[in-house]
Amino acid sequence: MAIIYAVFSASNLIAPSVIAVVGPQLSLFFSGLLYSAYIAVFIHPYTWSFYTLSVLLGIGAAVLWTAQGNLLTINSKDSTIGRNSGIFWALMQFSLFFGNLYIYLAWHNKSHITDKDRQTVFITLTVISLVGNFLFFLIQRPDPEPAPSDASESLLPTEISDSCDVAPSQTLGSQALDAFKRSIQLAMTKEMLLLSIPFAYSGLELTFYSGVYGTCLGAMTQFGEGAKGLIGLSGILIGVGEILGGGVFGIMDKCNRYGRNPVVFLGLVTHIVAFYLIFLNIASDAPVAPEEGTQMQAFIQPSVAVALICSFLLGLGDSCFNTQLISIVGFLFRDDSAPAFAVFKFVQSITAAIAFFYSNYLLLHWQLLIMVLVGFMGTGTFFLVEWAAISARRDSDYDSI
Template identity: 40%
Template sequence: MAESSSREMYNVLLLGLCFMLVFTAFQTGSLIQKNVMSSIHEEDPSYASDGLISLSVIYAVFAVANWFAPSMVTFLSPRLSMILSAITYNVFIAQFLYPTNIGLYSASAVVGIGAAVIWTAQGTFLTQNSTMVTMSRNSGIFWAMMQLSLIWGNIFVYFEFDNEERIDKKTRNTVYGVMAIIGILGNILMIFFRKAAHIIEDDKKPPFVKGIVDSFKLLTTRRMMLLSSTFIYTGLELSFFSGVYSACIGFTKAFGKDSKKYVPISGIAIGVGEVASGFAFSILEKYTAKMGRAKIVGLGLVAHVGALIIALINLPFDSPFKDTTSAALIPSNIFLALFGSFLLGFGDGCFNTQVYSLIGVLHKENTAPAFGLFKFMQSVAAAAAFYYSSQLMLPYQLAILAVFLLVGTVTFIVVARNADSRGETFVGVSLS
């Protein structure tokens, strides 16, 4: 039993480390993508790639590929699926060393497929290495370690691009070269995953199409239909904190003429919030276990309501689009804005750790279709949000988020408490 426990903890820690490295590379590369593309275009006018189109391609392919990902994970095993999928992230980063229009969009499509597989495999692997007692703790540990990538990456960007009006080729190649090495290291470390002690390999693999059929069947269940609003909200808020909020800070000239220097600092604040929530639900396991999943998601609701209010009153309504000198409802305050960044990260951690945990215990015997559906709905919502965020003024974006935040929180609490009342998901209490 002790050996089993230590092996599973080893896998959880290694999983967090590998994803931290792979996503330090990917998230850092994505963060600076728009500025980098602008600099490349100045040097080579034929390079006319668009960052929003790239993101749309990633999430559109991601959404479609989620229907096939469960079957791929079943056939290849979670370990091999993650190894192969991580390669696609490294391809995406490496193409910036030799930028071409077709290279970016091709790599975006490839990483969309890889994203669907790696996240389905990650959820399955995490569940295999957890019990009903340890699922919430392990989700917190993984989430905190993975989100450290936001901190390291943004610190690197802040110092590397400090006071740079244009990112020259040498700087670009240095940054993306370092990111590629970090991503490859995370990829290589995945080789050292160990099989969970209580998992017995079955030589008889189910038909490939069964994974797709299982996903469709699961989608029609009452429980999954209720959770779908929560899944959708995680996609909407993912797009907001990763693509809109920090950009709004950078465009708000009331923060100073060099307001763009606060963009990576906002990213760091988001990362600190993510890590704080993840570690809180793992290190303080006994206390959070008493709270239960419903109350933790309720805490996420409070954090995100606070963040949305801060965004509404502290940022100009036209700040998602361009540099603006427009006044906000109150005098714009950078410290309040960065506190909003922290709340966005903290709330995101509350929602995602508990969604992973709930799916893991409700569908422990057949996790791949459940995690596939989660990522499908999340990615469709993110793709939609990336589109409307370029069209709608800030108050309208916040209104959409507020509606899904409230509905998603209520439906999650209904499912979690329903399951708890039936003895399916007791947190922190051994069911054996």
């Protein structure tokens, strides 16, 4: 995972250039093939193929996420970007729910996973992912429309250029170079520098809920023989929290007159509650415990119910942050959505890689402390950017009257 996210981070620097050359749709397709290849490796895993495909997956992930953000933006308006971000996030997180539910039911009470068990799962996942890759070709891009006469309302030409169509006067090489330069320029803007802290927080907590927390549950010998099975249940409840958050915030976006800040604040509060309960419920050496588990005692008598509630809260809080981050990036950088999402994923993935690395060495309470500090700072800087965006929108509405 550290390799994947390290390569993912570095590859975000070239992702806008790739999309500028081949377009967002083909970028999604070819990147998706790398995802399918990575899944297929586990049918008959070898060390060399596992690490090789980890590197290739990092490259594919950078291009896929940037292209996804680009297509989401050009198919949305300012009034629908929040709703569409929520719907996208909820649909994506259904994989957490159904995937973990299948594993839990199929492997429940199994102490040994046979080759046949493993191959059945990964053959199925490979086929599903390949079908999904070809469905990318059904995604439609908006048709160019005549620009309105009022120059202040003329957004479509920039949207068309943002969708990575190459102008006849530009070569593919110059188009790719321009996209790379634009990514560097965007990374230095005030808004992007402020947003880099919540980007970083999303990477830290991504590592925690997707890798560290499940490891902690499996290492808790106080949970009995079913400790390993809790990893699947935890994943299901994380998925439920993600789906609920994405769906609710997508539906409620039209009714939210207070902007994105209340949702982000809810995400912070949800995560702080989860972190505090985890601090009390899970032994501090759980992330670094040996295979036989930890013998340390938590601050309270470990509770399976509390552990699973925390899983749900982790998913719900993550959906709060990610739906609003996708929304604000698409809103603020509509004309440069591909480079903007590349910067977003660059910061998120590099912090995720760092977190995957230190999670093997730091005790649980130190990992929680890092996330609490970065979470508070990231929420504060997000508030500043959102307030500035609301103020600019009000000024624009006043000038148009």
